[in-house]
Amino acid sequence: MPIGQRKKLFKETPASDPRTGLFQADPAKRPAPYKPTPDPPKSNTSISSTRDLNYFHSLVSGEYPLDSPFSSPPPYATNAPPSAQPQLQHRQQQQQQQQNQQLPGATLVLHLFRGTITHIHPISERLTLGPGQGSPYYHCRGVPSTTSPFEHNTLLLSRRHPLNLVGNEICAVEIRPNVVMHGSGMRDVGTIRRTTQGTGLKVAEEYSMTWMNKTGSPLDGCWNVWRNGNAVCHIFEENGYQGLDSDPPKGIIRIKPPNEVNSNTNKAPQIFQDPRAIPVDLAYLDFSSCQEPLFVSEDPRAHLIMDVVVSALFMMLTVSTRKANALYAFKEQFYQATGVDLGL
Numbered sequence: 001m002p003i004g005q006r007k008k009l010f011k012e013t014p015a016s017d018p019r020t021g022l023f024q025a026d027p028a029k030r031p032a033p034y035k036p037t038p039d040p041p042k043s044n045t046s047i048s049s050t051r052d053l054n055y056f057h058s059l060v061s062g063e064y065p066l067d068s069p070f071s072s073p074p075p076y077a078t079n080a081p082p083s084a085q086p087q088l089q090h091r092q093q094q095q096q097q098q099q100n101q102q103l104p105g106a107t108l109v110l111h112l113f114r115g116t117i118t119h120i121h122p123i124s125e126r127l128t129l130g131p132g133q134g135s136p137y138y139h140c141r142g143v144p145s146t147t148s149p150f151e152h153n154t155l156l157l158s159r160r161h162p163l164n165l166v167g168n169e170i171c172a173v174e175i176r177p178n179v180v181m182h183g184s185g186m187r188d189v190g191t192i193r194r195t196t197q198g199t200g201l202k203v204a205e206e207y208s209m210t211w212m213n214k215t216g217s218p219l220d221g222c223w224n225v226w227r228n229g230n231a232v233c234h235i236f237e238e239n240g241y242q243g244l245d246s247d248p249p250k251g252i253i254r255i256k257p258p259n260e261v262n263s264n265t266n267k268a269p270q271i272f273q274d275p276r277a278i279p280v281d282l283a284y285l286d287f288s289s290c291q292e293p294l295f296v297s298e299d300p301r302a303h304l305i306m307d308v309v310v311s312a313l314f315m316m317l318t319v320s321t322r323k324a325n326a327l328y329a330f331k332e333q334f335y336q337a338t339g340v341d342l343g344l
Contacts (some may be wrong), residue, residue, distance in 0.1 A: 023166050046106035047296060050107045053162035060159075060306045062196060105300060110137060112285060112293035114244060124152045125318050129295055129310060136160060136203040139167060140314045143251055147176035153190075155318065169312040170195055181323045189223065190317055192311045207232060207308055209315060225312045231258035233282055233302075233309060236276035237318050241287070243324030244317060249293065253285040253316070255309060257301065283309055 086338040113133050115126040124143070128136035138159055142152035160166065175190040190286035207227045210220045223235040236257045241251025256275040283297035295313075302309055331342045 002037060022223040024149065035279055047107070047109055047294075049109045049131075050105075053131075053343075055106065056108050056303055056306065059303050069143065070155055073222060083226070105298075106303065108196070108283075108295075108303065110295045111290070112295055116244075118245065119132060122150055122152050123313075125155065127314050127317065133292075136338070137162070138310050140173075140311075142318070145174065145177075151175075151177060151322075153177055155311075155314055157307070157314065157315070170307050173311050173315050175315060175319060179211075179319060181213075181319070182327070185212075186215060187211040187213075191227070192308060192315070194307055194311070205308075207312075209312055210320075218272050222275055223316045225308065231272070232305070233257060236275065237320070239288070241320075243321035245321055248286045251287055253313070255282045255284065255313065256280075257282050257299070283313075285313065 022217055025103065089174060090159075110129040110131060111133075113128045113130070113136070115128070116123060117126075125140065126142070127140040129138040130136040138157060140155050140157050143154045143156060145153040145229050147153055153175040155169040155175070156169055157173065158167040158169050161168075172193045174193070176188055179187060179189055181187065187210060189209040189211050192209065194205045194207070196205060205227070207225055210223065210224050210226065214220060214223060219234065225232040225235075235253060236256075237251055240249040241249075241253060243249075256278045257280060257327070259273045259275065259278050280299060282299045282302035286294045286296070297303065297306070297309070335341055
């Protein structure tokens with residue numbers, strides 16, 4: 001190259017618009033402008049438990065003289081005349097308000113961890129709730145059931161004492177085999193059997209869970225927990241939750257208290273409002289706030305029945321994950337047979 005002549009340099013493509021020479025020659029073939037990947041949501045590290053686990057353990061174990069806020073109505077209310085029903089309802093509301101005022105305020109914050117082996121069938125769920133992966137407070141494991149040889153429909157829930165680190169089985173969850181979750185109507189999902197220690201004797205409490213869809217009821221799309229015909233809590237998903245096998249899991253699961261318009265003391269049909277309109281959460285499970293899903297409960301009423309709330313949550317997570325996997329398998333088979341993509 002002659003001295004004094006400048007060396008020709010290739011013009012570099014701007015970093016904000018990375019395109020090849022072919023795309024620049026033909027504007028019709030140019031790809032869409034590059035959009036950087038959005039930053040993940042920041043971890044919510046500001047929220048934490050306001051009391052130690054020993055406090056919540058003593059509360060749910062019944063060591064404090066507080067009754068469950070969702071207990072069945074007193075027997076004398078069913079035999080009262082219709083004229084006395086308003087006075088009884090007003091008295092029950094006053095007792096409920098006094099009880100809520102006696103309950104101390106506290107916040108329980110735990111993380112959800114999953115240790116399920118998904119490549120061995122039938123799948124046995126392994127779920128834990130605790131402050132850390134190596135220190136579970138609630139532990140759930142799936143075991144074989146006599147109802148179906150193809151599914152582990154029995155979930156055993158254990159709660160570990162925060163001081164002596166000894167776990168005891170407190171709830172047994174039995175899921176109905178082959179639950180159809182895609183049709184309309186009310187589906188019986190399963191039962192929860194809780195063992196409590198009272199006056200030196202073990203007393204078993206039985207709860208049931210149902211799923212409602214396309215019935216015209218305000219409870220459509222909700223997982224409902226019942227005891228003796230009375231609602232205990234309502235669970236629903238939002239923000240795109242699609243099971244635990246989605247990568248990464250997203251969405252939020254909210255657990256709401258019952259909101260009955262009328263009382264069931266006179267054996268009248270129960271009328272509910274939409275649980276999504278209730279501003280208070282018994283608890284919620286957020287998959288996007290931290291690296292590990294965050295379980296938060298600030299309502300004192302939920303702390304008294306935390307065993308039932310966690311059992312219902314684990315049952316809902318197990319069944320909803322099965323539902324999402326079945327729907328994904330159907331879409332994949334339909335695509336392989338017809339070539340039509342239903343939104344994989």
